[in-house]
Amino acid sequence: MNKDDARTIASGLFPSGQDVKSLTPEGREEIRRAVDVILRLYDHNAARLELALEQLDKAAAEIDRLRKDGWQPIATAPKDEMFIYYEKRDGKRCVGLAYLAKDGGWRDSEGAWTNRINPTHWRPLPELPK
Numbered sequence: 001m002n003k004d005d006a007r008t009i010a011s012g013l014f015p016s017g018q019d020v021k022s023l024t025p026e027g028r029e030e031i032r033r034a035v036d037v038i039l040r041l042y043d044h045n046a047a048r049l050e051l052a053l054e055q056l057d058k059a060a061a062e063i064d065r066l067r068k069d070g071w072q073p074i075a076t077a078p079k080d081e082m083f084i085y086y087e088k089r090d091g092k093r094c095v096g097l098a099y100l101a102k103d104g105g106w107r108d109s110e111g112a113w114t115n116r117i118n119p120t121h122w123r124p125l126p127e128l129p130k
Contacts, residue, residue, distance in 0.1 A: 070123040077122040082109065085119035097125075 063072075077083060082099045097109035098117055108114045 071121040072123065074119050074122055077119075083122045083124055085117065086121045086123075087117060087119045089118075 071086065074085070077085075077100050079100055079102050082097055085096055085098050087094050094117075096117065098114070098119070099107055101107055106114050106117055108117075
């Protein structure tokens with residue numbers, strides 16, 4: 001928003017046929033203060049929006065990095081589809097095959113229910129050899 005936009009908004013505050021010149025000095029000052037408030041609010045919200053967009057860009061870049069690497073956060077894992085998972089167990093890095101059932105429970109590579117895994121990341125299975 002620029003000053004012309006603010007003037008347009010302010011002009012809506014006058015009865016038809018009047019303009020800023022027809023106001024008393026006090027009335028003009030009141031309008032000027034109102035326009036200043038509008039501009040400050042706009043600048044404040046624009047800054048918050050810019051910060052939110054920067055954070056969104058950083059998150060998108062991290063998602064792209066993870067996808068290129070193949071590993072993705074476990075929250076993005078598909079339901080009822082086998083994938084490779086990663087977790088740390090007793091300080092050791094563990095990789096296995098599992099899937100997350102639609103009801104939220106884990107099944108191992110043979111389809112048996114398990115509560116022994118607590119993965120943090122997943123990646124899709126590679127293409128089968130031809």
